[in-house]
Amino acid sequence: MTDTPPLDPEMRELAAEHALGVLSGEDLAKARELELTDERFRAEVARWTGRLSPLFDEVDEVAAPPSIWAVIQRRIGATASNDNLVELNNKVATWRAVAGGMTAIAASLAIALVWTLPGTQLTPEPVQRQSAPAPMVAMLDDQGQGTKVMASWDPAAQQLVLAVSGDLKADPSHSHELWVIPKGGKPSSLGMMPSTKQMHMRLAETLARLLENGATIAISVEPRGGSPTGSPTGPVIASGALTQA
Amino acid sequence: MLHYVASPPADFCFLSMLSSGMELPMDRMTGEFAASDARDELAAFLVAVSRGDRSAFARLYERTAAKLYGICLRLMHNEAEAQEVLQETYLTVWRKADRFDPAKASPITWLAVLARNSALDRLRRRSLGLDELEAAANVPDGDPSAFAVMVAEQDSVRLRHCLDTLDERARAMIRSAFLDGASYPDLAAREGVPLGTMKSWIRRGLQRLRGCLEE
Numbered sequence: 001m002t003d004t005p006p007l008d009p010e011m012r013e014l015a016a017e018h019a020l021g022v023l024s025g026e027d028l029a030k031a032r033e034l035e036l037t038d039e040r041f042r043a044e045v046a047r048w049t050g051r052l053s054p055l056f057d058e059v060d061e062v063a064a065p066p067s068i069w070a071v072i073q074r075r076i077g078a079t080a081s082n083d084n085l086v087e088l089n090n091k092v093a094t095w096r097a098v099a100g101g102m103t104a105i106a107a108s109l110a111i112a113l114v115w116t117l118p119g120t121q122l123t124p125e126p127v128q129r130q131s132a133p134a135p136m137v138a139m140l141d142d143q144g145q146g147t148k149v150m151a152s153w154d155p156a157a158q159q160l161v162l163a164v165s166g167d168l169k170a171d172p173s174h175s176h177e178l179w180v181i182p183k184g185g186k187p188s189s190l191g192m193m194p195s196t197k198q199m200h201m202r203l204a205e206t207l208a209r210l211l212e213n214g215a216t217i218a219i220s221v222e223p224r225g226g227s228p229t230g231s232p233t234g235p236v237i238a239s240g241a242l243t244q245a
Numbered sequence: 246m247l248h249y250v251a252s253p254p255a256d257f258c259f260l261s262m263l264s265s266g267m268e269l270p271m272d273r274m275t276g277e278f279a280a281s282d283a284r285d286e287l288a289a290f291l292v293a294v295s296r297g298d299r300s301a302f303a304r305l306y307e308r309t310a311a312k313l314y315g316i317c318l319r320l321m322h323n324e325a326e327a328q329e330v331l332q333e334t335y336l337t338v339w340r341k342a343d344r345f346d347p348a349k350a351s352p353i354t355w356l357a358v359l360a361r362n363s364a365l366d367r368l369r370r371r372s373l374g375l376d377e378l379e380a381a382a383n384v385p386d387g388d389p390s391a392f393a394v395m396v397a398e399q400d401s402v403r404l405r406h407c408l409d410t411l412d413e414r415a416r417a418m419i420r421s422a423f424l425d426g427a428s429y430p431d432l433a434a435r436e437g438v439p440l441g442t443m444k445s446w447i448r449r450g451l452q453r454l455r456g457c458l459e460e
Contacts, residue, residue, distance in 0.1 A: 013451070013452075016451045016455070020419060020422045020447070020451065021361075021422055021423060021426060022428050022429045022432070023429070024429060024430055028369060050350070051404065051455075052404070052419075054401030054405070055404070055420060055423050055424055056312075056353075056354065056357045056361075056424075058420075058424065059312070059315045059316050059319050059424060060315050061311035061312050061315045062311060062314050062318055063310075063311050063314070064314040064328070064331055067328075068310070068314075068328055068332055069303075069310070071332055072332055072336060072339075075332070075336055076299070076302070076339050175300075192303070192307070224300040
C-alpha cells in the first residue's frame with residue numbers, strides 16, 4: 001500500500017469547478033482526463049457533487065411527455081404491449097397525507113378541482129375552441145369496500161386527475177391499470193396508476209376523444225407492468241361513469 | 246440531503262386550497278417516514294433494475310421521471326433536447342444500475358446527477374461545435390463523472406446556510422452554474438465582466454463554501 005499525497009490546491013480547485021460544471025475548453029478537457037486517471041481528483045469531484053446536490057431540491061418536477069417512456073421501452077427491447085400514454089407525476093407523501101381527508105370533501109372538491117388543475121409550465125396553452133367543452137367528473141365506486149376514487153377530466157386542457165380515498169389494495173406483483181370504456185365501445189388503457197393514492201396526467205388526443213359524457217372509467221388489477229393483452233384481464237375494482245360537472 | 250418527496254409546485258392550487266380551507270393532519274412525522282420509505286423503495290427498484298427487472302424499471306421511471314425531466318429542461322432550455330437527454334439518462338440507468346451504491350448516495354440524487362451529467366455533456370459538446378459522432382467517440386464508456394461516488398452527501402439545510410454566507414453575486418453564479426449549466430464564458434458574457442473576473446468570483450465563492458461546509 002502506497003501513501004498517496006493529497007491533491008494540490010490547484011487540482012482541488014479544478015475539481016470543485018468541474019463538479020460545479022463551469023469549465024470549458026482546455027480546462028474541461030484536463031478535468032476529464034484527470035477524472036479518468038486520478039482517483040483523488042475523482043473523489044474530490046464526487047465530494048463537491050455531493051455538497052452541491054441539495055440544489056436539485058430547487059428544481060420543479062415537470063411531467064415528461066408519454067412518448068419518452070415508449071421510446072425507452074423500445075430501446076431496451078421491451079415489448080411495446082402497453083405504450084404508456086399517460087404522464088405520471090407522483091407526489092407520494094403529500095398525497096398520502098391529503099388522501100386521509102379525501103372522503104369527506106371529495107364531493108365539494110370535484111367541482112373545484114377541474115377549475116384548478118395543476119398545469120405544467122411548459123404545456124402549451126390549449127387552443128381556444130368556439131365553445132370550450134365542459135369539465136367532467138366520475139366517482140369510481142368499489143362496491144362498498146370503502147375505497148372511493150374521484151376522477152376529474154378537463155377536456156380543454158386534456159388533463160385527468162385521480163384522487164383515491166381509502167386504500168386500493170396493492171401487492172408487489174400487481175399494478176392498477178386505468179381504463180376508459182366509451183358507451184358501447186371497448187376498453188382502452190389510460191395507463192398504469194403510479195401510486196395507489198393519486199395520479200395526474202395529460203392524455204394524448206386519441207385517448208382524450210374517448211372521455212366523453214357517459215363513458216366509464218374503471219380500474220383493474222393487472223400483472224405488474226400492465227395487461228399483457230391490451231384489454232383488462234384482472235378484476236375491476238372500481239368503476240364509474242363520467243358526467244358533466 | 247435531497248429529499249425525494251418534492252414540495253408541490255406553487256400552482257398546485259388543490260393543495261393550497263386544502264391547507265387553507267380545512268385542517269388536515271399534515272403530520273411532519275408522516276412526511277419524514279414517507280420520504281425514507283420512498284428512498285428505500287427507489288433503492289430497491291434500482292437494485293432490481295440492475296438484475297434486469299423491467300417492471301422495477303417501469304416503477305422507477307414512474308416515480309422519478311418528472312424530477313429528472315425538470316432537471317433536464319432547466320439545463321437544456323429546450324424541450325426536444327431535454328427529452329433526448331431524459332431518454333439517454335434512463336437508458337444509462339438500465340445498463341448501469343449496478344453502479345448505484347445505496348451506501349454512498351440516495352437514489353434520487355444518483356439519478357439527478359446522472360441526468361445532469363448527460364445534459365452537461367451535451368451542452369459542452371454543443372458549445373465546442375463538435376459533431377455528435379466525433380464527440381461520442383471521445384467519451385469513454387462509463388465516464389466516471391456519471392457514476393461518481395458521492396461522499397458525504399450534504400444536508401440541504403447546511404448547504405443553504407453556507408450559501409447564505411456568500412455574497413449575493415457569488416451565490417447566484419454558483420446556483421446558475423449548477424442548475425442552468427452555465428459555464429465560465431456563459432456567466433461572464435451574461436454579467437458583462439471579463440472571464441478572469443468571473444473565475445475569481447466563483448473560485449472565491451467555492452473556497453468560502455468549502456470552508457463553511459467543513460466547519
